Amino acid sequence: MRTFALTTALALVGCKPATVSLGDDTGVLVDPEQCTWYYDADEDGFGDDDTLTEGLCEDMPEGMVTVGGDCDDLIAAINPEADEVCDEVDNNCDGAVDVDAVDAGTWYVDADGDGYGDDATAAVVCEQPPDTIALGGDCDDTDTAWNPGATEDDCADPNDYNCDGSTGYDDLDGDGWAACEECDDTDAAINPDATEVCDGADNDCDALIDDADDSLDDATTTTFYADTDGDGYGDAASTVQACAAPAGTVSNATDCDDGRDDISPGAAEVCDGVDNDCDGLADDEDGSLDTTTTSTWYADDDADGYGDSAGGTVDACADPGGYAATDDDCDDSDSGVSPGAAELCDGADQDCDGVVDNGFADTDSDGTMDCVDDCPVYADPTLSSNGDGSSSSPYMSVNDAISLRGGYCDEILLYAGTYEETVDYGGDDLSIASIDGAETTILDASSSGGSVVTFTSGESSAAVLEGVTLTGGTGTAGDGSRVTNSYSMSSNDTHGGGVLIMNADPTIRDCIITDNSVDGFGGGVAAYEYAGTFEGNTVSSNLAEYDQFSGGGLWLYNATATVTGNTFIDNEAGGSSGDGGGVMGVYGTLTVSHNWFEANLAAGTGGGARFYDVEGTFYNNVMADHADDALAMTDGSAMDVINNTFNGNGHGILLDSNSYDYPSGDYINNNITSSATYGLYSSRWLCGDISFEYNNVWDSGSDDYSSGTCEYYFDGRSGNTSEDPLYSDPQNNDLSLRSSSGVKNAGADTSGYGVSDDYDGAARPQGSGYSIGAYEQ
Structure with a gap:
């Protein structure tokens, strides 16, 4: 069965199929297209001519190609399109071996033995023929003086010894220098008289190029800047002129600290007190700051160096002002209270450790430290030695009480007696008071x-x-x-x-x-x-x-x-x-x-x-028995003078100015001035912005108003009187008013100026209206 199958297959390949006529789309009968195929064993796209086969083009068997000519269908590198190489094989199937091989050498006959061959003798073969060399270009292979390696240094010799088509005395670039006298006769800018410039060429033909040539024209150089820290950014203060950047230099001058490679325009700004990115701004001033490097700061309202987050926080490199680095102040309204404060014996926790008065003795175990129990401290000038400051054992002077109280007690009580000393509070808010009153202390x-x-x-x-x-x-x-x-x-x-x-x-x-x-x-x-x-x-x-x-x-x-x-x-x-x-x-x-x-x-x-030149209010005062002015308002003073009593003075009220800056008090109202030389004395005329109303001016020795007074120029003048105020006992300076006094209930309502009582503290008004003077009754 196997023999029959193989025989049948070969018979089919060798047989030419019968011609069958088919119709096209017009109904005309045509012959089907026939193709020739070749078997391609090495799959290089070319088949073995010995495997020729024909058939319908649409029925090409697998492994067949339409191109033959492969002279070795077992090696894919051998086919009609392969390169011929020197390997003693016909690679391109042209029937010749190693002919026109792509890797063949070119060999020249060197008749004069000068190392250069005659181009006319060139042979392109795989193996070097005898008596040949690999260099050609010899324009006279009979004379060793002629070859491409020869020099032409005799500018008078017309021979082209180096076979380059020119002679030493030629000046091809027209720069005035013969070829034998310069180093490049194709460029007029290159000759021994030329200036060496930065261009990568030997311009002056001294065999030195650019920076290697001391005669280099510095004007053609570039400024380079030292990059000591190697961060790619240079230091403007350290420069060098050169054609090419010397080692350790760069072409920019933007580094603001060339000693640190973490500081440059390309660096990130971080919190370190330095301008890292060289933009002239450091830390919090720089909008490009890396905020991951900031710290949290806590409001420090009492400026004691300790913060409290309850007052607010801010993230920044440094304290923006009013903040602290810690969140541990237990009372941010008191600068004397913080973790760094010394604990005082005062019933409070100064050092924020949660314990009151820790470290101090509590001898009687009552929960209050001795130093708090022992406040106030006492002084007694009759003693000859100091006690412990207690009421039963006082200090013997005020200054001893101040210095020995330990700083924990600010209250000092003084026993009666004479203390022969001066006292300086020294910045402490002390309370110093007598026990028995000022008459005896x-x-x-x-x-x-x-x-x-x-x-x-x-x-x-x-x-x-x-x-x-x-x-x-x-x-x-x-x-x-x-x-x-x-x-x-x-x-x-x-x-x-x-x-x-x-x-x-x-x-x-x-x-x-x-x-x-x-x-x-x-x-x-x-x-x-x-x-x-x-x-x-x-x-x-x-x-x-x-x-x-x-x-x-x-x-x-x-x-x-x-x-x-x-x-x-x-x-x-x-x-x-x-x-x-x-x-x-x-x-x-x-x-x-x-x-x-x-x-x-x-x-x-x-x-x-x-x-x-004082502002404010002068009210409910009594001024008596002054030989000259009782009250003088001068030089721009603007005081409201309300409900005062002036009796037995040289002048009751003086309005004056030494600088023509006139008194300008708003109101002089509800005052009594009696038994004076002048009740109201003014040495200037311009008083138009003062209201003088409901005043009683009486019993003036010379006149109620001085000559030239501004009485008639006041803005307000209503309610003024001139009558005996009927004091209770003027001889003994009891200037309260009798019940029959005509100035009682005759004044203006002065509650708008804060006057709600009289000199003695009695409420105003007592009757149907406000009384004139310091006393309501």
Whole structure:
């Protein structure tokens, strides 16, 4: 069966199929297309001619191709389209072996033996023939002087020894140099006279190119910049001129720190205090900052260096102001409370450890530390040695009590007696008060001099001096602080005999300030930039001898203070023309009320009080028995003068100006001025912006109003009277009103100025209307 099958297959291959006519789409009968095929055993696209087969083109058997000519159908690299190579095989089936092989060499006969052959003898064969060489180009193979390697250095010799078609004396580029005299006769810019420039060529024919040539024209070079840190960015301060970048240099000058490879225009800005990306901005100033490098900062409202997240946070490189790096302040409203604070014995947790007064003794185990139990501390000047500061064992002086209290107790109580010392609060908000009152508790500076009490270290209104007599003070030398353009607190003078206040705001109440004297400002008290309360004090027999703005009893400069319920008596502003016997105010805003002024004296202006360019309110005051002006308002003062009583003074109210800056108080209303030379004295005419209404001016020795007064130029003049106010006992300075007084219920409603009571504290009004003067009844 196998023999029959093979025989049948061969018979089919060898037989020519019968012709069959088929019809096309027109119905005409045509012969089918016949093809010739060859068997392609090595699958190189060419078949063996010995396997020729014919048949219908559409029926080509698998493994057959339509192209024959393969002379070795077992090797795919051998076929009619293969390259002939030198391998002793007919690779391209052209019947020749190694003829025109693609890798055949070209060989030349070298008749003169100079290493170069004659091109006319070239033979392209696989194997080098005898007596041949691989180099051609010899234009005279009979003479060894002629070949491509020959030199032409004799510019007079017309022979082309190097076979290049030109001779040494030729000047092909027309630059004036023969070929034998220069290094490139095809380029006129290259010759021995040329300038070496940056172009990669030997322009001046000295065998040196560009940077290697010392004669290089620097104008053709490029500026390169040192890149010491190797980050690809150069340093503008370190340059070199060259044709090509020398090692370690770059062509840009944009590095702002060439010593650090992490700083360059290509670097990321991070939090390190450095301008990393060289844009002139560092850290938080740079909008391109990598925010992953920032820190969280916590609001530090009390500026103690410790923050509290409850107050807000911000992410930044550095504290943006008002923030801290930690979130551990347990009271961010108090700079004395933080993890870094020292624990005080005061019933509070200063160091934020959650424990109150830790580290202090509690001897009686009552839960309150001894140092809190032992507050206040006491002093007694009759003792000869110090106790422990308790009420039963006091310290023997005020200064001992201050220094030995340990800083935990700010309250000091004084037993009666005379303390021969001066006291400086030293910036502590101490409360120093007598136990038995000012009459028997005395601070006396007679033996030491100076100001009896000093507040010059920023003490607040919590600093209190209460119920103590201050006497014998001679004041403190000034520090040059400016008072006006013409005057200052000179170091040649002393100021503040009883009390000196500089840029502090203490509360001084119920004290007796007497028999103190200075040659500068403030015989009793000098207060500079003061915003405190001066209340219930008796200020008497003090002397200030400065020639102007003296302030015998109380001197105030640029103060925003309350002066209320005090008695100013027998104080003197001396010198040649001292002002403000009782009170002298220079600039500022003052509330002066419920004070008694009596028999104070000024060599200049304002025996009772003078106010120089001061604003505020002067109400419910009594001013009596001053030889000169009771109240002087001058030089732009704008105080409302309401419900005051002036009796027995040289002038009741003086309005004046030395600088044509006229007083401009809004209202002078509901006042009584009686038994004065002039009730109202004005040395200037322009008072049109002042309201003078419901005042009683009576019993003036010369005239109720001075000659030339601005009485008739006031904006308001209604309700003014002139009658006996009927004081209760004027001989003994009881200036309250009899029930029959015509000024009772005759005044204007002054509640709009804050006047709700009278000098004695009785409510206003008591009857059908407001009374005129300091007393409602």
